[in-house]
Amino acid sequence: MKRNIGFIGTGNMAKAIIGGIVKSGYTDPHDVYASNRSIAKLIDIKEEYRINVFEDNLSVAENCNIIFLSVTPNVYPDVIEEIRDGIRDDAIVIHIAAGQTIAQSEKHFQRKIKIAKAMPNTPVNVGEGMTSISFNRFVTEEEKEEIRALFESFGKVEFIDESLMDIASAVGGSSPAFVYLFIEALADAAVLYGMPRNNAYKIAAQSVLGSAKMVLESDDHPGKLKDDVCSPGGTTIESVASLEENGFRSAIIDAVKANMEKLKK
């Protein structure tokens, strides 16, 4: 079935997804539609990706059969009320809002709607995204595979139980921010020792990328991969000991806990 893909809200996450589906060739930009509160962002995204834009949300709903609700969760009730009557029966609505449950949205829609709850991250923009997805009971198995293919066009996909969506949001949706902090800190340290910033970012970022690939592509536990870097009596174990002393691991676990606490509010 031919699908027009719509985005209500063209903020950071929607822009990353639009970039992902257009650059991967998954869809033609002519089949992508978007609306946003401020016109300036719409003009920018239209210029960058040559997609169609509307000044109102209802037109996106009426013209599309995959609809991303890419606004923040506090805006969901108003947006759902605006588009409710314009949604086509064959449409699949994709929620990406952290903390927004399928049940909450179903309550606002007040009608039978096919819903996919997806938790992507911004690396979708460069084809290396991670998206966790769950569905409501109205989405067929065939449609689930169609949604998988969409998200796989710009990264990896896991179907998970909706009860795990908050932790998927913290560990998949938010974690790129933690990793950027790590890369920035590594690069700052390199600059402190006289390395030019462009060299520093490249060396730090590629080391993170390669390490992630080792975890994904070797059968080894991350602890074993760490051990392989630490030569006996060498330099790395000095750094590892320092990180342990400074509570590196518990700082990460606490960061995830803070994320989960916020999602409960």
Ligand SMILES: NC(=O)C1=CN([C@@H]2O[C@H](COP(=O)(O)OP(=O)(O)OC[C@H]3O[C@@H](n4cnc5c(N)ncnc54)[C@H](OP(=O)(O)O)[C@@H]3O)[C@@H](O)[C@H]2O)C=CC1
């Ligand atoms: N950023 C990320 O890495 C991730 C975000 N998400 C989820 O994506 C959603 C959006 O987050 P993010 O992109 O970061 O936030 P942004 O603030 O960047 O984007 C939200 C967009 O929604 C627009 N908007 C607000 N109200 C309306 C409305 N009534 N009608 C149409 N558009 C509206 C805003 O427009 P304007 O700015 O013009 O007011 C803005 O462009 C959130 O629910 C978040 O949980 C999920 C995974 C990762």
Ligand SMILES: O=C(O)[C@@H]1CCC=N1
């Ligand atoms: O910061 C946020 O609320 C969103 C959810 C996951 C990433 N960004």
